[in-house]
Amino acid sequence: MRTFKHIKGMAVYEQHTAAMLGRVIDFCISSDGSVLGLLMNSKGLFKPHRLIPAGAITGSGEDCIVIVSEDELLPAPHSQGIYYFESHHSLQNKYVLSTEGEHLGMLENVYFSDHLARIEAYELTNGFFADLSEGKILLNAQEQTLSVSRDAIMIANDFEP
Known part of the structure; x- marks a missing residue:
């Protein structure tokens, strides 16, 4: 498992041409917590950010992310019910x-599956001093029913820290 903070800034390459397409700057989820993909900046001036759909990722190692084709990239969505980790909503x-x-705390980081298509765990904090004395809280995402709004993240009753 890798955290978002680990994959942020990773280069994204096209498999067949070995062309670097950009770098990961954020990730996108729906209001039910499903990963929609990674947000990538584009190489070149005045090029918009694009979304790498989770299913388009063919490889994700320690150094870069690989997709089959640049044609699989989508415009970055900004509609109701779409949330980003660091940017829009x-x-x-x-x-x-x-x-x-x-x-339960405030969302500080997320842990991804090896193929970056699924969130495995949520890392919560209750502040610097609470983290020192009690440690951070890690919630297993696979056992959670999640609802996201612009105000908060709601986790179902059956959560286990």
Whole structure:
């Protein structure tokens, strides 16, 4: 598993031409927590950011991300129900609440599966001093029912830290 902070800044290459297409700058999820893809800046002046759909990633190692073709890239979505970790409708530092009415912490990072198509875990913080004394909270994402809004992230009752 790798964190988003690890993959941010990774170069993205096209498999058949070995051309570097850009670098990862963010990731995108839907309001139910499904990974839509990675947001990539584009090489060149005045080129818009593009979305690498999760299914288009054929390789993701320690040094770069590989996709089959540049044709698979999509315009970056900015509609209702689409959230990014750091940019548009940011998830980072958003409150995470349980459906039982408990404040679990603030979202600090996410852990991805090896192919970056699925979030495996959420890393929560309750602040610097709480992290020193109690440690950060790691929630297994596979067992969670997630709802995201512009105000908070809600996790179903059956969560286990």
